[in-house]
Amino acid sequence: LEPVVPTTVPATLNTRVPLVTGESVEYANLDHAASAPCLAAVRSALDEFLPWYASVHRGAGFASQVSTKVYERTRERVLRFVDARRTDTVIFTRNTTDSLNLLARSLPRHTSVVLFDTEHHAALLPWRGTDVHRIPTPRTRLAAVSAVDSALAACPEGPRLVVLTGASNVTGELLPVREIAAVARRHGARIALDGAQLAPHRAISLRELDVDYVAFSGHKLYAPFGAGALIGRSDWLRAATPYLAGGGATKNVSEDGVVWHSGPERHEAGSPNTVGVYALGVACEQLSADWDAVTAHEEELLTRLRRGLAAVPGLSELRLFDDDGDRVGTVSLVVEGYEPGWLAAVLSAEYGIGVRDGAFCAHICTRRLTGGQQALRVSLGLGTTAEHVDRLVLALRQITARGARWTYGKPDGRWAP
Ligand code: PMP
Numbered sequence: 001l002e003p004v005v006p007t008t009v010p011a012t013l014n015t016r017v018p019l020v021t022g023e024s025v026e027y028a029n030l031d032h033a034a035s036a037p038c039l040a041a042v043r044s045a046l047d048e049f050l051p052w053y054a055s056v057h058r059g060a061g062f063a064s065q066v067s068t069k070v071y072e073r074t075r076e077r078v079l080r081f082v083d084a085r086r087t088d089t090v091i092f093t094r095n096t097t098d099s100l101n102l103l104a105r106s107l108p109r110h111t112s113v114v115l116f117d118t119e120h121h122a123a124l125l126p127w128r129g130t131d132v133h134r135i136p137t138p139r140t141r142l143a144a145v146s147a148v149d150s151a152l153a154a155c156p157e158g159p160r161l162v163v164l165t166g167a168s169n170v171t172g173e174l175l176p177v178r179e180i181a182a183v184a185r186r187h188g189a190r191i192a193l194d195g196a197q198l199a200p201h202r203a204i205s206l207r208e209l210d211v212d213y214v215a216f217s218g219h220k221l222y223a224p225f226g227a228g229a230l231i232g233r234s235d236w237l238r239a240a241t242p243y244l245a246g247g248g249a250t251k252n253v254s255e256d257g258v259v260w261h262s263g264p265e266r267h268e269a270g271s272p273n274t275v276g277v278y279a280l281g282v283a284c285e286q287l288s289a290d291w292d293a294v295t296a297h298e299e300e301l302l303t304r305l306r307r308g309l310a311a312v313p314g315l316s317e318l319r320l321f322d323d324d325g326d327r328v329g330t331v332s333l334v335v336e337g338y339e340p341g342w343l344a345a346v347l348s349a350e351y352g353i354g355v356r357d358g359a360f361c362a363h364i365c366t367r368r369l370t371g372g373q374q375a376l377r378v379s380l381g382l383g384t385t386a387e388h389v390d391r392l393v394l395a396l397r398q399i400t401a402r403g404a405r406w407t408y409g410k411p412d413g414r415w416a417p
Pocket of ligand 1 (some may be wrong): 033034095096097098120122123163167168169194196197305361
């Protein structure tokens with residue numbers, strides 16, 4: 001069950017899609033930030049595993065033994081992937097949203113939570129019933145670090161948690177995680193990283209960053225849907241009552257009550273997604289085999305994309321920060337006079353390009369950066385080629401040059417041909 005295709009920059013599934021003209025073209029998936037297509041190596045590994053999956057920890061049969069081994073070994077793979085501390089735990093979840101909600105349900109009483117208001121809703125919303133300090137995101141990274149410092153200083157005594165995204169799903173900009181983690185540490189606070197957009201693009205080291213928790217999703221990491229992880233310090237999680245109750249999470253159930261497991265199973269009630277977890281682990285191994293290749297591929301294409309977009313009349317890019325800093329290959333933009341939903345529909349129907357339009361589950365962020373509008377998001381990944389990027393730039397130039405938009409209507413509230 002080892003991955004069978006060693007890869008540097010791995011190939012992904014390419015498919016042809018129909019255009020409104022009746023022709024077909026190779027699909028240009030420029031929506032990796034939403035979900036990334038499965039790596040070739042992940043697909044091969046899954047092919048090998050599919051005949052063998054079974055319920056874990058629940059049988060003496062060979063398939064159950066294989067599945068249990070694969071599932072537990074994936075914990076080690078995931079710990080390696082984020083360079084975790086020896087004492088850290090891995091809890092398999094459905095996705096980043098599930099992971100952050102689990103963390104929110106596991107906080108000690110009276111924990112104060114500090115976060116920026118431009119976070120993705122998965123990081124912004126789970127902290128109900130907690131003392132939440134939402135900071136309006138400042139315009140520079142330096143100011144962001146001191147804003148967290150001031151917010152932590154104003155928190156009441158007691159446990160404190162900073163929640164921070166690694167890379168913005170709207171602008172692709174990286175947040176100053178290391179610096180904010182250092183500030184958190186000075187205040188005796190913990191820090192949780194929403195790694196959904198960072199994990200597919202950069203190596204994460206919990207040790208080096210000095211971050212306590214990280215959450216991410218398999219489907220953004222070139223594995224199929226349905227598996228994610230929360231990795232980090234085990235004490236709060238071990239002490240928390242499981243927010244999902246059921247089989248597998250319990251050590252003993254009697255007439256008098258329940259004894260929950262103290263390990264990660266405590267928060268993994270029900271039959272786990274063995275196949276999804278395996279795929280997630282293979283994707284982690286594949287990516288960490290050659291981060292330099294991953295980054296080089298994306299940086300080259302991002303430069304090409306931004307150079308091309310600069311020549312589209314009326315186009316501006318959304319930015320969280322005024323200062324330049326590291327970023328992943330995600331760019332949100334507005335084109336003056338063109339509704340993003342309409343542009344996305346034309347790009348799909350006439351050019352076979354998949355992009356995302358809207359507010360990207362980060363409504364406060366997108367509204368603030370667009371002045372109350374929505375945007376179009378282009379996101380690159382390992383499946384992106386120079387041709388995809390060039391096709392998008394050419395399409396935007398042609399669409400804006402022709403000016404007219406009467407061929408498309410908006411039935412059912414969505415722009416469509
Ligand atoms: N955080 C960020 C930054 C994201 O981009 C996303 C997905 N758009 C999430 C969290 C939530 O991920 P999932 O939908 O897989 O739970």
